[in-house]
Amino acid sequence: MRLDKYLADAGIGTRSEVKKLIYWKKVTVNGETVDDPAYRLSETSLVCFKGEPVQYSEFEYWMLNKPSGVVSESRKNSLKRGEKIPEGEERTVVDLIRGSGKKDLFPAGRLDKDTEGLLLITNDGKLSHRLLSPAKHVEKTYYAELSGPLTEEAAERLEAGADIGDERPTRPCRIDRIRKNAVHITITEGRYHQIKRMFETEGLTVTYLRRITFGPLSLDETLKPGESRMLTGEEVRSLTEEQGNGK
Ligand code: URA
Numbered sequence: 001m002r003l004d005k006y007l008a009d010a011g012i013g014t015r016s017e018v019k020k021l022i023y024w025k026k027v028t029v030n031g032e033t034v035d036d037p038a039y040r041l042s043e044t045s046l047v048c049f050k051g052e053p054v055q056y057s058e059f060e061y062w063m064l065n066k067p068s069g070v071v072s073e074s075r076k077n078s079l080k081r082g083e084k085i086p087e088g089e090e091r092t093v094v095d096l097i098r099g100s101g102k103k104d105l106f107p108a109g110r111l112d113k114d115t116e117g118l119l120l121i122t123n124d125g126k127l128s129h130r131l132l133s134p135a136k137h138v139e140k141t142y143y144a145e146l147s148g149p150l151t152e153e154a155a156e157r158l159e160a161g162a163d164i165g166d167e168r169p170t171r172p173c174r175i176d177r178i179r180k181n182a183v184h185i186t187i188t189e190g191r192y193h194q195i196k197r198m199f200e201t202e203g204l205t206v207t208y209l210r211r212i213t214f215g216p217l218s219l220d221e222t223l224k225p226g227e228s229r230m231l232t233g234e235e236v237r238s239l240t241e242e243q244g245n246g247k
Pocket of ligand 1: 110111112113115192193194195196197209
């Protein structure tokens, strides 16, 4: 790989910024200053920026507390720093990730535009595919506020599986009633508008929805809506080890 691409992928700066840093002799490879951005690295090259080893990883994993009003999509041409959203296009969840060196980030799954909460943003297609595979049944817990009280009988019916007009009823789920009009609901599927459609079968509208867990991840409560952080090594490991419960 070229040295400038390596540094840009590692999040040191944009391609043009890292070229300047290389010309300014801020970068060494195996202890020698290199001033050619096109320098070819080998598998074992040790790259340092201002004397510090550069941590390169192919993939990035971000936890976003998605705010309402933003679509769960990525942008074909990612925005450059400071660049405005093109006219006629909507703000996407990927636009909210600041400080990433990757241009190929995308949301692992979708939340509705008006849903808030935990969304994994990554460029690891294989992991995302595994986590979203319908066969895996990865658990997702949501906090939902409802237009009216949920009776115990209605909760039991939903837990057993609801006919939401699809080919099959929803898989069994878990509902914990928090208040008369608010629940935690844990589902193992990801059908279109699933939670809203489930409560509709009981004559209730979901007035507020926030995802609080996704597989082994829990929403970091210090993140305000719109804020994100990189996953810790431990969180990434827990995701790669996630087996779901659908074997
Ligand atoms: N179910 C919904 O209805 N909406 C979401 O965003 C997620 C699950």
